[in-house]
Amino acid sequence: xxxxxxxxxxxxxxxxxxxxxxxxxxxxxxxxxxxxxxxxxxxxxxxxxxxxxxxxxxxxxxxxxxxxxxxxxxxxxxxxxxxxxxxxxxxxxxxxxxxxxxxxxxxxxxxxxxxxxxxxxxxxxxxxxxxxxxxxxxxxxxxxxxxxxxxxxxxxxxxxxxxxxxxxxxxxxxxxxxxxxxxxxxxxxxxxxxxxxxxxxxxxxxxxxxxxxxxxxxxxxxxxxxxxxxxxxxxxxxxxxxxxxxxxxxxxxxxxxxxxxxxxxxxxxxxxxxxxxxxxxxxxxxxxxxxxxxxxxxxxxxxxxxxxxxxxxxxxxxxxxxxxxxxxxxxxxxxxxxxxxxxxxxxxxxxxxx
Amino acid sequence: xxxxxxxxxxxxxxxxxxxxxxxxxxxxxxxxxxxxxxxxxxxxxxxxxxxxxxxxxxxxxxxxxxxxxxxxxxxxxxxxxxxxxxxxxxxxxxxxxxxxxxxxxxxxxxxxxxxxxxxxxxxxxxxxxxxxxxxxxxxxxx
Numbered sequence: 201x202x203x204x205x206x207x208x209x210x211x212x213x214x215x216x217x218x219x220x221x222x223x224x225x226x227x228x229x230x231x232x233x234x235x236x237x238x239x240x241x242x243x244x245x246x247x248x249x250x251x252x253x254x255x256x257x258x259x260x261x262x263x264x265x266x267x268x269x270x271x272x273x274x275x276x277x278x279x280x281x282x283x284x285x286x287x288x289x290x291x292x293x294x295x296x297x298x299x300x301x302x303x304x305x306x307x308x309x310x311x312x313x314x315x316x317x318x319x320x321x322x323x324x325x326x327x328x329x330x331x332x333x334x335x336x337x338x339x340x341x342x343x344x345x346x347x348x349x350x351x352x353x354x355x356x357x358x359x360x361x362x363x364x365x366x367x368x369x370x371x372x373x374x375x376x377x378x379x380x381x382x383x384x385x386x387x388x389x390x391x392x393x394x395x396x397x398x399x400x401x402x403x404x405x406x407x408x409x410x411x412x413x414x415x416x417x418x419x420x421x422x423x424x425x426x427x428x429x430x431x432x433x434x435x436x437x438x439x440x441x442x443x444x445x446x447x448x449x450x451x452x453x454x455x456x457x458x459x460x461x462x463x464x465x466x467x468x469x470x471x472x473x474x475x476x477x478x479x480x481x482x483x484x485x486x487x488x489x490x491x492x493x494x495x496x497x498x499x500x501x502x503x504x505x506x507x508x509x510x511x512x513x514x515x516x517x518x519x520x521x522x523x524x525x526x527x528x529x530x531x532x533x534x535x536x537x538x539x540x541x542x543x544x545x546x547x548x549x550x551x552x553x554x
Numbered sequence: 555x556x557x558x559x560x561x562x563x564x565x566x567x568x569x570x571x572x573x574x575x576x577x578x579x580x581x582x583x584x585x586x587x588x589x590x591x592x593x594x595x596x597x598x599x600x601x602x603x604x605x606x607x608x609x610x611x612x613x614x615x616x617x618x619x620x621x622x623x624x625x626x627x628x629x630x631x632x633x634x635x636x637x638x639x640x641x642x643x644x645x646x647x648x649x650x651x652x653x654x655x656x657x658x659x660x661x662x663x664x665x666x667x668x669x670x671x672x673x674x675x676x677x678x679x680x681x682x683x684x685x686x687x688x689x690x691x692x693x694x695x696x
Contacts, residue, residue, distance in 0.1 A: 422654040544637035552644035
């Protein structure tokens with residue numbers, strides 16, 4: 201791996217260099233708006249100001265991969281985002297919803313994030329960046345990271361083309377993870393040297409914590425519990441719309457069969473005596489969890505987007521993780537690894553069918 | 555219906571492939587093998603046509619049991635359809651297991667020459683589902 205250690209203040213030059221030297225045609229990167237953080241699509245390098253104050257900011261609003269979903273364009277887009285967002289972008293590449301040659305994936309270390317409204321409201325306490333000790337301290341004050349972040353074991357910048365890792369103090373390591381990434385950094389004007397990012401011990405510690413937090417989440421383990429869990433769902437399908445890996449152009453649940461109305465609905469009610477309306481609440485969530493079961497990157501955008509505050513992290517990421525364990529598949533880890541449903545082995549899985 | 559006579563007769567929806575299990579059911583019939591008539595077979599050209607949504611929908615609409623059956627792995631009429639199906643069924647059943655809904659879903663491999671196996675499987679699944687009792691979702695407003 202080739203990279204270089206930079207002061208926070210020098211990061212601005214890296215992003216400007218990427219645009220200036222036409223390494224990318226535009227960047228999707230966080231920007232600060234008052235106390236909040238949101239994304240911007242930037243083409244003019246002069247619009248980039250003090251990126252070090254936002255790229256590490258522990259705030260999660262939308263999944264950046266959802267912005268570029270379906271962008272089959274020739275121009276090159278650089279995406280500066282958290283590991284879960286970059287992993288979603290890699291899944292989109294595999295799902296042919298994103299052109300691999302037209303993106304430069306720049307992953308930033310994440311220590312866990314707060315929902316963006318929580319971040320903005322508590323900006324004075326949280327600040328521009330946090331580490332695990334700070335997160336514990338904030339939890340003591342009742343300011344907690346999102347459930348999805350608490351159970352995340354993939355928050356170090358080790359996917360995509362370029363990693364921006366926190367190196368302690370006000371320093372960051374910028375390194376190319378792929379040949380494409382190294383070339384991009386050189387072209388942006390950085391002088392690179394051999395750099396090893398050995399963070400196996402840290403990764404293990406995060407994984408152990410994440411596992412403990414996952415086990416601490418309440419389980420949905422019966423039909424009654426599932427009904428209870430989804431009781432307040434209004435089938436607005438927001439969780440689908442914000443999901444970076446839910447990508448069908450025409451969703452079944454937007455079509456007459458999946459979203460019956462009028463006479464169709466009356467016929468269904470005739471057959472069963474009475475039906476729940478809005479209809480297909482359970483069918484929608486069961487079908488959707490199956491659809492994203494192998495590609496869910498556990499970003500938790502679904503929970504954030506739920507207008508009824510249903511803690512969907514206990515449903516989508518938790519169930520998807522179990523399916524991913526069956527296929528020994530980590531979404532977004534390797535762009536070359538085929539999606540589980542597009543490949544098979546002749547002798548496998550019989551124990552799952554019993 | 556059976557229920558009126560006091561006993562519970564489960565309704566079972568079976569998704570079967572045209573080339574193996576459906577032909578196996580045919581063989582069971584022409585061989586005069588007796589088996590309970592509780593399963594309603596839905597013929598698909600291949601188990602790869604099976605979408606887990608079919609099973610979810612059947613269960614939510616009150617089917618007491620659901621099964622999927624096709625050619626043995628490696629013997630698919632379309633060479634590899636059932637390999638893909640097996641992955642999808644495994645994912646579906648993993649999800650249902652977590653939610654405690656898996657006991658009403660079964661999957662088998664039954665070839666066109668296994669008429670006896672088909673008849674026995676129908677006996678077994680009917681008994682298993684009968685023991686579980688009616689699907690509670692049948693009477694719910696869902």
